[in-house]
Amino acid sequence: MRDFLPEDVRRRQYVIDVVRRVYERYGFEPLETPALENIETLTGKYGEEGNQLIYKVLRRGEGASTGETDLALRYDLTVPLARVVADNRGKLPKFFKRYQIQPVWRADRPARGRFREFYQCDVDAIGSTSPVVEVEMIAAVSEVLQALGFKDFTVQLNHRALLTAMLDAAGVEAAKHADALIAIDKLDKIGHEKVKEDLVARGIQRRAADACLSAFEDLNAFDAMVRKSELGASASANVAAIMTLADATPAAGHVKFTPRLARGLSYYTGAIMEIAVEGIGSLGGGGRYDGLIGMFSGEQIPACGFSLGLERILVVMGERAMFSADVDKSGPDVLVTIFDEMTIDESLRLASELRGGGLRVEVYPETLRSGKDLGKAFKYADTRQARFVAVLGAEEVNLGKVKIKNLSTGEQQAVPRASVVSALAHRPSAIGHRPSDIVDRPSDSE
């Protein structure tokens, strides 16, 4: 688990703000749920492996000594959503579209871009089976990626029922479908031959394994296989509709039908999708899950969701230098110094005025008792990457002026107090700071 220092938080906040802005425009509304859920809400939802990765909280008071647990840390954002929908029947819109950007916790071994505390950015749309839901979701996610500066992404699209129909046609018995999907999911990573071995090792006949793998080589063959069942034909039409309609959205040109896409989670029932970036892998994925909410509410409510991995996006954007200088800009616009005990109030007033003009202002808290102190203040201004240093001595106060030094140009001038806000606010942001020369103490000449 990590601390986020200011430069990290600024980047995270920037990405989160972009995600939020785009999702708001798509009519998704914000939801937040508590970090701690009742343990029964989480257990049994993520498979045996998932169960092991849940952080469990010790019961307080009486149960404490026996090691009993009653609460657990949020493991994803989908199960809490399903609980909220069940808890708030009648209070939520018929077509509830929510986004949720919060951390989740998994007691996993950390790896590159994978942490035990990490943020997910989820959108889910509840209440409709229309393909418009998938299209809008793909469009929203594409627009998020475009707004962040990604151009080379693909929205891989597939459908669980297509995979079912294909496996049936290939002669894989229904009881082996889940096993087969786990093997197929690794095609990109380990290749054709190893997946075939894996399929056979999982008890699937060699002929069926061959038939199924060759279907991924030839779209027409795949299509012919899935159309053998009504379920497959209808899923095929659904995928075609999503592909066509996506062309009318910002996702145009990014969606690619990808028969081998399987997605790990067992609760998907319809279209499934994943964002792939060349040379990077997945930045997130999702799909339709028409059964999960029923586990909480008792009533079947259709749903479709997509989860973006914030940590992965941040790592890639960092590696590709996709953050503008503006996002990474830290430090104050102006460092206001305090000349002596008698002018502290004037310096504070100046700071207030500059802040009133929207500037980020830091007051150097120590009084400058000597030229050496002033040197320290300027050195500090450099390490803080301040754009300007303001010096306000007794002379300047009397003249109604402020001495301003631009740390990127080294330029120094006395600016009338009344126009200092506009003078600093309208200057172009300084780029490429260099260590400043030390100016004279303004009243040493007195």
Place this chain on the structure above:
Amino acid sequence: MRDFLPEDVRRRQYVIDVVRRVYERYGFEPLETPALENIETLTGKYGEEGNQLIYKVLRRGEGASTGETDLALRYDLTVPLARVVADNRGKLPKFFKRYQIQPVWRADRPARGRFREFYQCDVDAIGSTSPVVEVEMIAAVSEVLQALGFKDFTVQLNHRALLTAMLDAAGVEAAKHADALIAIDKLDKIGHEKVKEDLVARGIQRRAADACLSAFEDLNAFDAMVRKSELGASASANVAAIMTLADATPAAGHVKFTPRLARGLSYYTGAIMEIAVEGIGSLGGGGRYDGLIGMFSGEQIPACGFSLGLERILVVMGERAMFSADVDKSGPDVLVTIFDEMTIDESLRLASELRGGGLRVEVYPETLRSGKDLGKAFKYADTRQARFVAVLGAEEVNLGKVKIKNLSTGEQQAVPRASVVSALAHRPSAIGHRPSDIVDRPSDSE
């Protein structure tokens, strides 16, 4: 613990954004720390009562069966800050000013405006003993409250050394000071007589208790008592400097020297402060703590902090109707409907265009197969508090127009497709929605 539905999140986000904007202008920088800390980091920092309220997380793997714990949920934002400062020596600025807005967890009994998961908004300034630090902090907190719309707040100011000097002068032995402060802290709640009983019950002599309570009645008497010691005299000068300098900031007129202010936490060493709002009580508090960081880093580093209670602020702002309609505005600007299967793509294109114009757009996902369906869509638009409904039938597509209904006026018109974004973007926000009449299906006349 609570779920935050969209209307809750919007209010929370609004307050957090205001806090962030003001703190940024004061040169505070964002920090975030993980929810889980090593258990040793937290234990022994919050007193015996605090220890009981820490949520402890069960060890994974081997220790799991024995009920062993190794991690714990963040209890406040100050101890994590002290750890971060110790962990990042040399990486942080000499005068590190950070703000942190994150949830903390306490296994407390919930009460009005008090929850087991709640957000704190902390600012802390590390590295300087200058009173400018306290002044800037009081100014920043005052500006936050003003920006949120609070006018009737007081920043109560006191100093731990003043209390020490007063208790000495009143004849309370040093070993009883902590006890005495706990009793005095209740003066506002339970009154003079009961505090006196409490002081006596805690083993403080009746004469000393009398002397100490009468000091709070008369500022001059208090002043005379504290000036008997050098420590008291210097603390008095410190408080006077803070009061005077605060007048040069947005805190002017809000700061009040409050001798009876004691603050619960034991780690304060200098000025202490609390925000009081008439009829409401405290919205937050803070003070100087020059010893705490040394517990982690081994080196004494001066520090001063202030914590605003987000939950309390939200409750009060809700009760006082301080949120503008703009903050509470939920629902889309436009609900785009889908006329039939042939025009889905046109409706999606329209939605994209409107979103490109910055509008919040929801697409009603179901195709309108009948006037009854259209009625449902309009009813849905009303429940969602949409400002406009857009209907785009084959006729409109052919004419290059969109039928737009304003749900607050009931006005309905066909707008040329090319100008629909500007037409909707520039209309004043509709206030006071009323159930809309149902418009005719646009192409029923065909």
